[in-house]
Amino acid sequence: MMEIKQKVRQFIESNLIVFEEEVVFADDDHIFQMGFVNSLFAMQLLTYLEQEFEITIGNEDMDIANFSTVNSIVHLIDKHSRVV
């Protein structure tokens, strides 16, 4: 679990265009408020999550509530990984 969280956070830190330099992402920080979530970042994030964690994210999961914090993303991964 910890490992998933670290991977997700690292991905966000290295790909999100942040509004202020040197930001630190806490697990419950709203990433839409800390950085500029554009189409390319959104696509990169989805592709990363699908490939890295071998899950499929459908239209029904695309709600921003599922992507707004590190914790919510981890929760989404967890939900999908449990389905076999």
Add this chain to the structure above:
Amino acid sequence: MEKNEDKRKEIKCVVWDLDHTIWNGVLLESDEVELKAGIREIIAELDARGILHSIASKNDAETAMDKLRELGIDHYFLYPEINWSAKSLSISCISTNLNIGRDTILFIDDQIFERDEVKSEHPDVTCLDAAEYMSLLDNPRLNPRFITEDSLRRRTMYLEDIKRKKEEDSYKGPKESFLRSLDMKFVISEAREEDLKRAEELTIRTNQLNATGYTYSYEQLDRFRQSSDHLLLVCELTDKYGSYGKIGLALLELKPTHWHLKLLLMSCRVMSRGVGTVILTYIMQQAKNKGKRLQADFKQTDRNKMMYVTYRFANFKEISNDEQGQILFENELDQIQPFPPYLEVKVAVAGRQA
């Protein structure tokens, strides 16, 4: 060529073989190759129509580029693939580098083997026997209805993109400081009459970043432009390298209770700059200020997932979906992304009553 040719997509790039196609003879056998009659003029004319050129040739890259320079036509070709790999692979690379669909590529080669190899890997690429090159200028798919300022500058704009990409790849610092260094300006304005040709061209050329796939004619767009219950917006992006041209288009229907976004599209060339989100932010802010609800039509295709994601991440929610891909979105307007800090947004839109 097949009869139904006209119905297929406009060609955005012609990919040329070299030996026995652009010139007579085989370069590695004789340095004395000559351009085929009329080729220079055909290439120049297509270029002026805004159609790009590239190369897929099995040759020695340096020798071939030297020859093209000597012939004075090297500057026409973007991302030339001169190597010994399969031409289907070369075409994949060109399609990726230019970020255009393979169904908008015309491949010209004198050898049936090469055409068949490309065809078998990429059935969506159109192949033409080099013997038929004189027919090119009359091919309807190489005759765009309008030649716009953007089509005239298209090759230059791609060259500017190559420069940007090089600088971006070699830039070591954080992404946002690179973006800031580009000095980007994004101008949103109401479409004027002279923008309509480009607007029609955008609706026809844009696939990946097109929300509805609707294509509108010049005349229809002109009616929307003049109609008091519609707002037709065009976006232009410039940076320190030059102008990306008119790269975005949005059509809003202004109803008493809500605004309805009928069309939103962005040129693929600006994908990495976040401008799709910027125009959505602008529209959302305006709708919110005027106290309107905001709805948007969407047609999901196998090519526009990026656009679907753009809407969803801008907090649009599906309120209906006919399972055929036709979706109606609505946005509560309670969470609006600010404009990105690396981009200056200028708005030139007169106030509307509706």
